[in-house]
Amino acid sequence: MAGAHAAQYAPEQAVSASRDRGEPSWLADARAEAARAFDVTPMPTPALRPWKYTNVAGLVIDSFAPDARFAPFVEGAAPEGGFAGTIAHALLDTAQAPVVQQHLGAVVKATEGKFVAANAALWTAGAFIHAPRGKAFAGPVSVTLEAGEGAIFPRILIVAEPGSEVSVIIHAASGDAALLASTVVEVVAQADARVRLAFDVRWGDQTQEFALVRTRAGRGSDVKIDTLAIGGHLVKQAFESLLEGEGATSTIRGVALGDRDQHFDFVTYQDHIAPRTVSSVGIKVALAGYSRAAYYGVTRVEETAKGADAVQENRNMLLSRHAKADSDPVLEILTNDVTRCGHGATVGPVDKDALFYLQSRGLDNRAAMKLLVAGFFASVLHDIDDPVLEADLAAEVERKLSVADY
Amino acid sequence: MSDPILELRDLKVSITEKPDIQIVKGVNLTIRPGEIHALMGPNGSGKSTLASTIAGSPTYTVNSGQVIYQGEDITGMTADERARKGIFLSFQYPTTIPGVTMVNLLREALKARRGQEVPAREFIQELRETLGRLKMSEDFARRYVNDGFSGGEKKRAEILQMGMLRPDLAILDETDSGLDVDALRTVAEGVNALRRPEMGILIITHYERILDYINPDFVHVLVGGRVVKSGDFSLAKQIETDGYDPILKELGLLQEVAS
Numbered sequence: 001m002a003g004a005h006a007a008q009y010a011p012e013q014a015v016s017a018s019r020d021r022g023e024p025s026w027l028a029d030a031r032a033e034a035a036r037a038f039d040v041t042p043m044p045t046p047a048l049r050p051w052k053y054t055n056v057a058g059l060v061i062d063s064f065a066p067d068a069r070f071a072p073f074v075e076g077a078a079p080e081g082g083f084a085g086t087i088a089h090a091l092l093d094t095a096q097a098p099v100v101q102q103h104l105g106a107v108v109k110a111t112e113g114k115f116v117a118a119n120a121a122l123w124t125a126g127a128f129i130h131a132p133r134g135k136a137f138a139g140p141v142s143v144t145l146e147a148g149e150g151a152i153f154p155r156i157l158i159v160a161e162p163g164s165e166v167s168v169i170i171h172a173a174s175g176d177a178a179l180l181a182s183t184v185v186e187v188v189a190q191a192d193a194r195v196r197l198a199f200d201v202r203w204g205d206q207t208q209e210f211a212l213v214r215t216r217a218g219r220g221s222d223v224k225i226d227t228l229a230i231g232g233h234l235v236k237q238a239f240e241s242l243l244e245g246e247g248a249t250s251t252i253r254g255v256a257l258g259d260r261d262q263h264f265d266f267v268t269y270q271d272h273i274a275p276r277t278v279s280s281v282g283i284k285v286a287l288a289g290y291s292r293a294a295y296y297g298v299t300r301v302e303e304t305a306k307g308a309d310a311v312q313e314n315r316n317m318l319l320s321r322h323a324k325a326d327s328d329p330v331l332e333i334l335t336n337d338v339t340r341c342g343h344g345a346t347v348g349p350v351d352k353d354a355l356f357y358l359q360s361r362g363l364d365n366r367a368a369m370k371l372l373v374a375g376f377f378a379s380v381l382h383d384i385d386d387p388v389l390e391a392d393l394a395a396e397v398e399r400k401l402s403v404a405d406y
Numbered sequence: 407m408s409d410p411i412l413e414l415r416d417l418k419v420s421i422t423e424k425p426d427i428q429i430v431k432g433v434n435l436t437i438r439p440g441e442i443h444a445l446m447g448p449n450g451s452g453k454s455t456l457a458s459t460i461a462g463s464p465t466y467t468v469n470s471g472q473v474i475y476q477g478e479d480i481t482g483m484t485a486d487e488r489a490r491k492g493i494f495l496s497f498q499y500p501t502t503i504p505g506v507t508m509v510n511l512l513r514e515a516l517k518a519r520r521g522q523e524v525p526a527r528e529f530i531q532e533l534r535e536t537l538g539r540l541k542m543s544e545d546f547a548r549r550y551v552n553d554g555f556s557g558g559e560k561k562r563a564e565i566l567q568m569g570m571l572r573p574d575l576a577i578l579d580e581t582d583s584g585l586d587v588d589a590l591r592t593v594a595e596g597v598n599a600l601r602r603p604e605m606g607i608l609i610i611t612h613y614e615r616i617l618d619y620i621n622p623d624f625v626h627v628l629v630g631g632r633v634v635k636s637g638d639f640s641l642a643k644q645i646e647t648d649g650y651d652p653i654l655k656e657l658g659l660l661q662e663v664a665s
Contacts, residue, residue, distance in 0.1 A: 357501040360461050361511065361567065362489035362518030371514055375505030375550070 003063030005151075011035035014121040017068070021124075024091060026101060034110035034120030041114045053294030053326050054236050054265040059208070061118050064151035064180040071125030072154060076141030079132060082164075084141045087126030087157060099130055103159050107186035107214050115182040115210045123155035123184070131164035131193065140167040140196075140386055149177035156185040160193035160221070167196035167385050173231070174204040183211035189221035191245060196385050197225045200393070203232035205260075211237040219245030219274070226384050227283075228393050229256035229264055230400060238267040243277035243305070253384075254283035255377045257397055258291025258323065259404045268297035268312070272305035276339075281312040284380060286373045287323035288404035294325070300332040301341065308335070312343040317350060317376055319369060320406045370401045409477060411575050411606035412437040412460070417471035419452075419459045419631075428469065429455045431631035437575070437606040444609045444617055444642060447628035448650050453610045454498055456628070457579040460608075461495035462488045476574065490518055494573035496564040498580040498610075503551040508563060509533070511551050512570050519571050536569040540596040558589030565593055569600035577608045582616035594619030614646035629659055 007013060014035040018028040043059065044051040076084040083096045087104070090096040110120035127143045145154050160166055172181070181203070189195045195215075203209055209232055215223050229235050241250035256264045270279035285293040295314040316325035327345035350372055358368035377397060381390050412435070419430035429452045437443050447453050459466045460473060462485035473481045480488055503511070512533065516524045524532075533547060540562055552560050561581055568576055578597070582590050597620055601607070609620060617625075617639065625641040626633045627650070634657050635641065645653070654660040 351501070353501045354503050356463055356465075356485060357497065357503070358511070358514075359485040360463075360489055360495050360497075361515035361571070362486055363514055364484075364486045364518070367514060367518065368486075371506055371510065372503070374510070375503055378505030 003060040005065045006062040008066050009035060009038060009062040009118065009121065011039070021088065024097070024101075027091070030105055030110065031121050034117050037111045038114065038117035038121055041111075041117055043114050050238065050267045050296055052296070054234070054263065061114065061151065061180065061182070064178075066122050067147055067150045067152050068124060070147050070152040072127040072156070073144040073146070074127050074129075074141065075144075076129075077138060078130065079135035079137060081132035082135060082137070083128055083130040084137070085128060087128045087155065090128040090130075096128070096130060099159055100128055100157065103186065103188050104157055107188060107216055108184050108212060116184055116212055119153040119155060119182045119184045122151075123153040126155040126157065129156075129158045129166060129168055131160040131166040133161040134163040136165035137167065140169050143168060143170045145170065145172045145181070147174050147179055147181070149175070149179055151180040151182070154181060154183040156183075158185070158187045158195060158197065160189050160195045162191040162193060162218075165194040169198045169200060169386060169389060171200045171202070172209070173202050174207045176204050176206055179204065179207040181207060181209040181211075183209060185211070185213040187213070187215040187223060189215060189223045189248070190218045192220040193218065193222075195221070195223045197223070198384055198386070198389065199227040199229070199237070200389060201227060201229040201232060201235055202396070203235065205231075205233055207232050208234040209236065212240070213238065214240040214242070215250060216242050216244055217248035217250055220247045221245060222249045224251040224253070226380065227254040227266070228381075228384070229254065230393070230396055232262065234263045234265075236265040236267075238269070240269040241271065241279060243270070243272050243279065244274055246274045247276045247278075248274060249278040250280070252281045252283070253380045255380045256283075256285045256293060257373070257400055258285070258287040258293060259289040259400060260291060261289070262291040264291075264293040266293070266295050268299075270297075270299040270310060270312070272299070272301040272308040272310060275305055276307040277305055278309045279311070282380070283314045284317075284376055285315070285325060286317040286319055286376060287325060288319040288401070288406055290320075290322045292324040295327045295329070295345070297328070298330045298332060299341070299343065301335055301338055303334045306335055306337040307339050308341070309339040310341045314345045316347040317373070318348065319350060319373070319404065321349075365406070366401070369406065370398060373397065373401060408439050410436045410438050410474070411476060412608070413472075413474040414460075415472040415474065417456075417459070417473065418469040419455055419466050420469055422465055422467045425467065429466075429631050430459065432471065433628070433631070433633055435626065435633065437608060439604040439606055441624065442607045442609065442620060442622045444611060444622035444625045445628055446611055446614070446625060446642060446645060449612065451628045452631040453628050454579055457495060457577045457608070457610050460577055461485055461493060486518065490521070492574035494568050494571055494576045496561070496568060496576065496578045496581050498583060500552045500560045500564055502553050504553050506551050508547045508549060508551055508566070512547070512567065515567065516570060532570060536566060536600070539569065539599040540566055541592065542566065557584040558586075558592065561585060561589070561593045562596060565596040565600065569596070572602065573605065575606045575608070577610065579610045580612065581609070582611055582613065590616060591619060614642045617642050627653055629654065634659060
């Protein structure tokens with residue numbers, strides 16, 4: 001089924017738009033290939049396990065007009081030899097363009113799926129953060145995604161060379177109009193690089209986001225990704241870490257606070273390929289109103305990953321009796337030599353004893369709920385690198401719970 | 407004589423989810439300002455149920471009778487309304503609340519009790535003072551509520567809250583249980599240090615030993631959901647020496663309890 005704006009999703013259009021922007025021919029070719037993939041790839045169905053709880057059968061991507069003017073706003077000073085700006089600008093920089101060409105689309109292939117193909121064909125401006133060998137960014141890089149209506153295709157590439165350090169915070173916001181965001185983030189963490197990436201998700205009430213964040217983690221690298229999901233009508237995010245280098249560490253942390261008919265869907269995939277790799281997933285969700293959440297996580301320990309350490313946890317706190325959560329953490333262990341492998345999932349209402357305890361101290365139901373949710377989220381929020389963001393999110397959680405429907 | 411702080415009038419209480427099981431079977435009790443009452447009794451006699459009921463726990467339902475607090479019938483009030491009016495329950499098993507520091511809890515509780523935000527400077531000063539009177543370090547206030555606390559720390563944390571909230575009625579539910587002698591003395595001294603003359607106190611206990619530190623004016627023995635005997639401090643002493651059996655025998659209740 002083709003949408004009203006299908007023409008703009010066609011390969012010819014992707015190529016001509018690329019030429020109009022003055023992009024190199026390799027990129028125009030890549031976009032054409034992606035547009036062809038988009039054309040022939042079916043929408044995912046609930047028969048595919050990661051899509052079990054988010055049915056997109058009724059969603060027609062090309063019924064949303066692509067916003068050609070959309071551009072991430074990138075702020076942050078890169079160390080010498082590095083870069084923090086749009087991909088479009090990086091392509092004009094003779095030192096940076098080859099790095100972009102080498103990695104863009106190498107971590108996430110355009111042919112992998114419908115949403116990814118649309119992103120690869122139609123992303124505009126993009127964001128490129130490059131930490132050069134042995135250098136650290138002085139402060140976090142901020143990438144702001146702000147849009148009105150239609151469809152946007154945020155594309156972010158983070159390349160951290162050996163021994164480098166970088167922290168990136170992605171702020172996502174939109175208005176009240178219908179918006180579709182198909183986001184792709186590629187992270188290349190080379191040997192001993194340290195990468196911190198946080199998503200501050202505050203989309204508007206009519207925004208649907210489908211995001212794929214994939215990391216290739218090299219030897220001794222340490223990558224931590226946080227998602228802090230507050231806003232949006234539908235937020236579906238997949239975090240995939242390929243632990244390719246010995247001793248690589250991947251940490252995924254998330255909090256989500258739902259109300260009304262908000263829908264969150266988190267997918268994690270931690271693939272232990274090299275020996276002594278470490279992964280830790282911890283996602284905490286609190287749901288008010290009629291909101292719902294799904295979690296599906298696979299942690300896979302390959303035969304080659306001797307001495308792997310993997311933990312996976314998803315906890316869901318139901319603040320109203322209409323809220324609903326599904327949680328399915330999965331461990332696939334193909335070696336018998338593991339240091340630790342564990343997973344856990346909980347879905348349940350607010351602890352009655354804790355609620356009575358707080359009420360017996362004079363807190364009314366809402367004040368008690370606020371404190372319990374703040375406490376529930378604390379371990380994740382305390383652990384984000386940016387104290388300003390931490391305080392801001394805590395205040396946002398407080399505000400949202402002040403009007404949430406229990 | 408001053409007006410009572412608390413009056414229980416023929417109070418009958420059952421478990422909310424099991425309405426057929428009545429635990430408190432008609433209790434009358436009057437506590438006036440400045441008085442310390444001890445409620446003693448064997449396990450399962452309904453002591454903690456009574457404590458929770460006065461505090462407004464939804465786990466229990468009042469079948470008949472009334473809870474009158476400072477002249478007002480509060481039988482149907484929620485726990486938080488009662489707390490804001492000055493009723494404080496020190497829990498037998500204080501709940502762990504991960505991620506919420508004692509400071510957070512105290513600020514919110516104090517705001518609720520006073521009906522307005524307490525200025526930060528004033529709050530910190532009061533907190534320091536109260537911690538000092540309980541011989542507790544300031545680190546304590548930065549820890550998560552009851553998370554990883556020892557038995558003694560949990561009970562001291564309860565008394566810290568009592569000290570900050572300045573209730574008119576404090577119910578100490580088995581505050582002595584699980585404490586060694588030193589911890590018990592520290593907690594009891596804390597209660598005495600933070601006690602205000604007009605406050606009424608109800609101490610729920612199985613053993614007499616806490617009463618050596620906080621001397622009660624009245625002692626009541628609860629058996630099978632009824633107050634079977636009341637007296638002064640000497641009654642507690644008698645229980646310490648002889649246990650509950652002589653009282654039960656005297657009242658012809660030993661059979662009932664055994665069966």
